[in-house]
Amino acid sequence: MENKNLQLATFGGGCFWCTEAIFRELKGVEKVVSGYSGGNAPGKPTYREVCSGLTGHAEVVQVTFDASVISLEEVLIIFMTTHDPTTLNRQGADVGTQYRSVIYYHNDHQKEVAETITKEVAKYFDNPIVTEITPLEIFYDAEDYHQDYYRNNTEQGYCNAVISPKLAKFRKLYTEKLR
Template identity: 50%
Template sequence: METFVLAGGCFWCLDAVYRTMRGVTEVVSGYTGGDLDEPTYEQVKAGATGHAEVVKVVFDPEVLPREIVLDAYFTLHDPTQLNRQGEDVGTQYRSAMFFVGDGQRELFEAARERAAEWWPGDVVTTIEPLGAFWDAEEYHQDFFAKNPEQGYCLIAAVPKVNKIRAGFAEYVLA
């Protein structure tokens, strides 16, 4: 098993997408990249902690190749938007990849270079060492499945899930 920690806007969308992919055994919404221990959603949402909303994606690379996990990441959010995704604005919504070890850093750099070929404009995704990871509150875990009719999910998560289903069909659960 391998674990990637990725930020690309609100963690509800990333969580919803990765839960649809074959080989993913766990998705945990959380916070990292900041300087406050045990942050709460309200603190992170306020933008003063330095933390990003992230997902920890645990997957089997024999079933779901690393490059596919990362290409899906660069497909499901706009990595050219600095410190925002749509209406979600602030460093807590930044596009960032948090690595463990040089091998993972190199994988992330290669994925960012691939993404730069298909996105117009500059890809602003940062690649940062993973520090402490803090699990988000329980109500954020698998939020989309628990709240499929919630307005934000309908506007933001559903199109992203559909985009991944269309572009990565062979890697999506039936």
């Protein structure tokens, strides 16, 4: 019988396809779900609505991880160093509030850790970090076709042009953390 210390982390760093692909490769990550959080429109948003920028939701991933294998600190450092936390409402060619850099904390401990990690990694960036740190109110799963998008669509243009190079950089940087 395994003793697991499962925890949830929810964050957005641009397109959820990229973020999901990275976290699926980490030791200790049990599950990654693409979804939406942080909006103000009523009801469960659709991808089309979120992409319009009118709902206020961000594309996010919710990561279930075993904290006895990978700590929250490690998860957040990897998150902060695999996207650009210094660009407001933008990651590469993806522009809009739905692509903002954000950490949605689930409790006070996660808030403290997020604030600490953000301060620690700030010295490695030329520009100020603009990542929001805010309480998670609700998480909506994205449509089924967004789940495990990279693995299911590796030949798609966006995957080849954007996600594959990002994964290569991630794999080189975090070799010891890979499954």
